[in-house]
Amino acid sequence: MMPGSLRAACVAVLRRDLLLAWRRRGDIALPVLYALIVTTLFPFALGPNDDLLARVAGGVVLVTVLLAMLLAFDALFRPDLEDGSLEQLMLAPQPLALLLGMKILAHWVSTALPLIVIAPILASMLHLPAHANAVLVLALLVATPLLSLLGSVLVALTAGTRRSGMLLALMLLPLCVPVVIFAAGAVSAAQEGLPWIAPIAWLGAALALMLILAPLACAAALRIAIDA
Amino acid sequence: MTAENSPSALLAARDLTFLRQDEPVFGPLDFALRAGEVVLVEGDNGSGKTTLMRVVVGLLHADEGTLYLDGAPLDRDLARGRLLFLAxxxxxxxxxxxxxxxxxxxxxxxxxxxxxxxxxxxxxxxxxxxxxxxxxxxxxxxxxxxxxxxxxxxxDIWLLDEPFANLDREGIALVNRLIERHVAEGGAAMVTSHGAVTFLHGEPRRLRLSA
Amino acid sequence: MKWIPLWMHQLSSPPTFYRFASVLRPWCIALALILTAVGLYGGLVTAPADYQQGDAFRIIYIHVPSAEMSLFIYGVMAVAGFIAVVWRLKLAESVAMQSAPIGAAFTFITLVTGSIWGYPTWGTWWTWDARLTSELVLLFLYLGVIGLYHAFEDRRQGARAAAFLVLVGVINLPIVHYSVQWWHTLHQGTTVRLFGPSKMEADMLWPLLVMMLASKFYWAASLCGRVRTDLLSLESGKQWVRALAEREGR
Structure with a gap:
């Protein structure tokens, strides 16, 4: 492994962020806990009617996961911005988009993946049928990286501002509407026994596109937001 | 200074200006940094030393002027591995x-x-x-x-923003040793320092910024 | 054709645009007022009542021009935003950012008039109709742009960041529109469709076109005023602003 090479740099960034996430593994548990609490509140609000809960289960879990991810987005760049390591990343000889892609991947692994693991449990608490539950996990596996990529662009744009949780939610909503529609569409189609592969395929196509575009946009956005 | 574009200059600037709200933070500024040389950037608080560093290293966008690397207009993609920024x-x-x-x-x-x-x-x-x-x-x-x-x-080009801050006497000697060795090996360094005391050894070339 | 870039370049300098906008603005206001008066007279008095919806349809003379403006202004912001991100032109930043509140206002009016119109037509103030939903998402997009612009300490940096968000939104808007339509067919919502303007009689149509023109002039006048003020405060340290202040102060 040649130091300073593209691969070494990617490995270094990925390793660093995963290591940091591991050192602060208490923070990983927070979004999971949040999702658990929100999902538990729904039966209290809607009543313990199993049929009703089963009908809304897919949508509730999707939106809950989305909100939990939104809470965690702030940690994508802010700590790095505050201690100066983001500058070191931006000044590195490798393409910034690629390094940011690694950061996004590490962030997805440490925030979204635990949520996907817990999602089927949350869904069965709301009586989502087993076969729809499998589709839900599949939908989340495609939709959450897409959300991470889209969100990273917006987080980069707000990087130079004061604390900005509400603003980020406002900016993210228009972007995640199509993702929520297709992911929830797949789950409810599976629930009604209809073919559900088409919306997942659309999400997959969007993900493939965003894997290329989002890191580039994220790098451009970051350069705008940091430049004073 | 005359040798902004001379081949011996690793890094040079001509008419470099940075504006904030249309007010110049520094510049227009000309300087050259040759191999084996240390330039000390002096100025009071708020005179734009850190901003100058951030412009040179490419974190900020200069409003006017050009930077040269090895005599040719600086290409950020090629320059990144050559510059080391200690902020x-x-x-x-x-x-x-x-x-x-x-x-x-x-x-x-x-x-x-x-x-x-x-x-x-x-x-x-x-x-x-x-x-x-x-x-x-x-x-x-x-x-x-x-x-x-x-x-x-x-x-090979070091940009050190206040490298002596927070260091004890021994640490200051360490920074001086590092810089001297780097310069002896044909590198160059740009060092900022505020105000009266500089801990830098020898007689570096000075670049004075005024607020 | 060499004079076009030259003319653009000169116009984009803040003092020149300031003078240009100052001359243009009263004309735009006057035209907007006259056209609105004519359009409203035509729409509310001379146009016949709709055979199905009665007088309720007359709200289209506000609703349709606002809906059209909400998209038109976003388009203008996208063009100005692109120029602002790529060439860092101060005037383009100003135009993109000062357009946003006007666009948000038109979007809001579209939503309000849409739901007022919806009550007699659908029997409810709000329905998740595909077009209304897209319009709501557009409102959030506008608010996000305005919010991001104001979140930065440095206004020009904020303008560039928000302009970037505008460009992201341009790609996103058609996707939102089609996914909302797909969502709508999936869930089999209301089936009542409002009549598009294409099927309208001439008596009904001309006031609508006049109102659409009026709203353009209103936007131009409002934008001239806003950009003028914005340029004054952005360039407050510059010689031309000082000279202007001295002249006006007397």
């Missing part, structure tokens, strides 16, 4: 050890031959602290673990 924010992860932090820097910027991160940490006087989380080090020790990057990373 006020040291770029250390508080949850990682000095050794882990250095490995990240090496991964991004590459490593000189015949030196290991352990040796570098030894040289800056952090033996025994290699595996402590950076958050548990003192301000001076944090600075030293950032300075270890200078030993490892093969960049």
């Amino acid at each position: 006020h924010h040291l770029g250390l992860k508080a949850d990682l050890s000095p050794l882990e932090n250095l490995r990240i820097a090496i991964g991004l910027y590459g490593c000189r031959e015949a030196i290991t991160p352990q040796q570098a940490l030894h040289t800056v006087g952090l033996q025994g602290y290699e595996h402590e989380p950076v958050r548990q080090l003192s301000a001076g020790q944090k600075k030293r673990s950032a300075l270890a990057r200078l030993l490892l990373v093969p960049a």
Whole structure:
């Protein structure tokens, strides 16, 4: 492994962020806990009617996961911005988009993946049928990286501002509407026994596109937001 | 200064200006940094020393003027590996050890031959602290673990923003030693310092910024 | 054709645009007022009542021009935003950012008039109709742009960041529109469709076109005023602003 090479740099960034996430593994548990609490509140609000809960289960879990991810987005760049390591990343000889892609991947692994693991449990608490539950996990596996990529662009744009949780939610909503529609569409189609592969395929196509575009946009956005 | 474009200048600037709200923070500024040379950037607080560093290194966008690398207009993509920036924010992860932090820097910027991160940490006087989380080090020790990057990373142009801050007498001597060795090997350094006292050895060329 | 870039370049300098906008603005206001009066007279008095919806349809003379403006202004912001991100032109930043509140206002009016119109037509103030939903998302997009612009300490940096968000939104808007339509067919919502303007009689149509023109002039006048003020405060340290202040102050 040649130091300073593209691969070494990617490995270094990925390793660093995963290591940091591991050192602060208490923070990983927070979004999971949040999702658990929100999902538990729904039966209290809607009543313990199993049929009703089963009908809304897919949508509730999707939106809950989305909100939990939104809470965690702030940690994508802010700590790095505050201690100066983001500058070191931006000044590195490798393409910034690629390094940011690694950061996004590490962030997805440490925030979204635990949520996907817990999602089927949350869904069965709301009586989502087993076969729809499998589709839900599949939908989340495609939709959450897409959300991470889209969100990273917006987080980069707000990087130079004061604390900005509400603003980020406002900016993210228009972007995640199509993702929520297709992911929830797949789950409810599976629930009604209809073919559900088409919306997942659309999400997959969007993900493939965003894997290329989002890191580039994220790098451009970051350069705008940091430049004073 | 006459030799902005002379081939011996590693880094040069002509009419470099940076504006904030249409007011110039510094400039128009001409300077040249030749191989084997140290330039000391002087100025009071708020005179734009850090801003100048950030413009040179490419974090900020100069409003006017041109930067030259080896006599040719500077291409950011080619220049990145040549420049090493030590900023006020040291770029250390508080949850990682000095050794882990250095490995990240090496991964991004590459490593000189015949030196290991352990040796570098030894040289800056952090033996025994290699595996402590950076958050548990003192301000001076944090600075030293950032300075270890200078030993490892093969960049030939150093941009050091207040490198003497937070350091004791021995640390100041260390920075001077590092700079002298780098310059003797044909590198160049730009160092900022506010106000009256500079700890830099010898007679560096001075670039004065006024507020 | 060499004079076009030259003319653009000169116009984009803040003092020149300031003078240009100052001359243009009263004309735009006058035209907007006259056209609105004519359009409203035509729409509310001379146009016949709709055979199905009665007088309720007359709200289209506000609703349709606002809906059209909400998209038109976003388009203008996208063009200005692109120029602002790529060439860092101060005037383009100003135009993109000062357009946003006007666009948000038109979007809001579209939503309000849409739901007022919806009550007699659908029997409810709000329905998740595909077009209304897209319009709501557009409102959030506008608010996000305005919010991001104001979140930065440095206004020009904020303008560039928000302009970037505008460009992201341009790609996103058609996707939102089609996914909302797909969502709508999936869930089999209301089937009542409002009549598009294409099927309208001439008596009904001309006031609508006049109102659409009026709203353009209103936007131009409002934008001239806003950009003028914005340029004054952005360039407050410059010689031309000082000279202007001295002249006006007397």
